[in-house]
Amino acid sequence: MATTYRTCPASGLQFEAHAEKLMKWNAVVAVLWLLVGGIGALGVIMTRWPAFKLLPADQFYTILTAHGVDMLLLWILHFEMAVLYFASSTLLRCRLATPKMGWLGFWLMVIGGIMTNVAIFQGESSVMFTSYVPMQAAPHFYLGLILVAVGSLIGCGIFMGTLVVAKKDKTYTGSIPMVTFGALTATIIAVFTILSGAGILIPTFLWSVGLIKEIDAQLYRMVWWALGHSSQQINVAAHVSIWYLIPAIVIGAKPLSEKVSRGAFLLYILFLQLASAHHLLSDPGMSAEWKVLNTSYFMYFAVMASMIHGFTVPGAVEAAMRRKGFNNGLFEWLRKAPWGNPAFAGMFISLVSFGFLGGISGVVLGTEQINMLMHNTYYVPGHFHTTVVTGTTLAFMAVTYLLVPTLFRRKMIWPKLCQIQPYLFGIAMSITGLVMMGAGTLGVSRRHWDMAFSGAPFQYEWPGAAYLMMGMTGFFGVITIIGGALWIVLVVGSLLFGEKLDGGVVSDKPTPIPAATPAASASHHGSDHVAVPGTVVLAMALLVAFVLYYYVNWKYLSEVWLLS
């Protein structure tokens, strides 16, 4: 298929016409789902805020189901498709493999997403994102999800195909860039996720139309979580790639060591998916050995990988800043970092919040015995709002500040508000996540309409602190939603009304990435090595917080009833 290549004059990035169009449309649809999911978030938070209790129970559960599906799957998967096409076609400067299939995948995802949402809003499919059998949704609820899965699997295939194209056309030499390697990791996890999802959703669909009599409830949970949790591990791989991408573009950062960072991604490929077991630690049907080995990502090798990324990403920023001459003391590099650049600020808040809040809470929650203190409590959504939202969503928002000018060729409108947005959203969401975890620590349930148990035969009064935490969740949740809405306004406003930017030179042949000159590779052998003492201090702070919080929870556990 004939195509053209455009070189963006500001960034030097080279966009192939088909890939460019696919990226744009996937990103636009992603933003629309974020809008729908965000309106859902408002309904959820205003109902769980005890002072308001906005919606009646049936509407609350409907909206909560939609919020889960639209945010965790549709917003993120559509954006990830754009990321995959960017990391393959754009970074490798080659044509996208089979763009027609790309459009097929895109439309399958769009139709599937709409179909599932129609099922939910018809009111007969308020089964939550998890749709545990034998609670049954309408058949088109499952069918829509299956179409979304098939569509994204096609996207993964195109990514792999594009790697082959780049190699064959020799648009690069040596190994693929780090960011592309991270995207490859995300793709591999996605393939496992989607195969597992097909493995359970197809039988469930057949069950919903009466062709299969029964699905074992424990088996469903086990296989479903290979979809439900691993899909969020795709996000981890994708947003870690963006953590490498943004400093590379904004301040010219380079990985401290290709070997270490790629090795860490390899550990993700091997073990990150096992964490699906986090959701089955309090289940009857799984053995303790299975729980321990899986919940620990095979002896915590994937946690080690995350700790490595948590070191090398800020380390790369520190090294780049020190090379620019910000060499005073431990933290001049950090103080003088481009905090006014929303892409950088968003990326750094994402990194810190994911590490300190999402990462630590996830490992504690995923400790086999400690899980009993938190399973199905409000702690769980507290945890994943500091991974999927402050981690992934904020990273995606941050990279969009770079994509609007280069990909969409529009200048961002209202630069002052752009500067504020990542702070508003990131900090408010972090606090919301923290107080959600606080409420969960006190036992408050997730997915629960009424803390006061109206209509129950007995009374149970939650501690006053739990009500306080839920009130704070409401307050900071609303601020987060304002921060998210601001981002949508800024992005959509820029796409519609932003100043048009020069698209750059269009050619009908790709310009390959120049091979590294011998001189450049020689200089890489340590002569420009920079020490990163500031990052060491940050990493140690993370470790101390991690160890303390981990053992505090063992202490809590030792105080409950004896169980064996």
Next chain:
Amino acid sequence: MAENDSDIPFMQKLLDNHFLLLVIGVVSPGVIYILWGIIDIMNTPLAK
């Protein structure tokens, strides 16, 4: 490039072999999580 690939270390070759990585990334959790999980569930005894 192709003429002197022999000096590339094994691990680098592995990390550059994208389709092999895809296979091991699906097989590893497929065995440790899914297959073992199914065996666990199937081995649950019947209630008396």
Next chain:
Amino acid sequence: MSSILPPSNRLWWKESIDKTEWTWIGIAFVWGMIMFVMMIYWHIYGKQNLSNEAYKTTPEMFAAKAEKFIAENTIRKETDQEIPVVKVPAGGDGYLIARLWNWYPILELEKGKEYKIHLSSMDYNHGFSLQPVNINIQVIPGYEHVVKMTPTSTGTFAIVCNEFCGIGHHTMLGRIYVK
């Protein structure tokens, strides 16, 4: 070179790793091993481990066993719904049914005695959430989970359902007395 370009050194795997990075990798590895061993250690020496005793069952089979247990051990009835309060024999077996939308029956236990509590659901997934102790266990239809419990405090405890089970989910509140 940069994260968005291929590595500039063709043999990047042969590059040496800086001492600081090695140290951090070592710390991360050791901490991971400590956390892994902690779970195994707690299985051997800890006093809060979730039982692995579980059986495949059916709602009918489980309900029959539970009804027999209730008929033999009921000591009184409570609330206008006449919910039986059942005293579980010390060291013996107690049955707790999860169903839309109640926990049935009310159990009465004694502090410091060990009980085998059998949990199962008659319909959907439910969540056993003992409050304010804060122990949370998934209850799955078709599975009978036998959990050994020793209460360490006395009083009236609530069982909140914390797995979504439909429109009446929030009314699903049960009770355990510990004397």
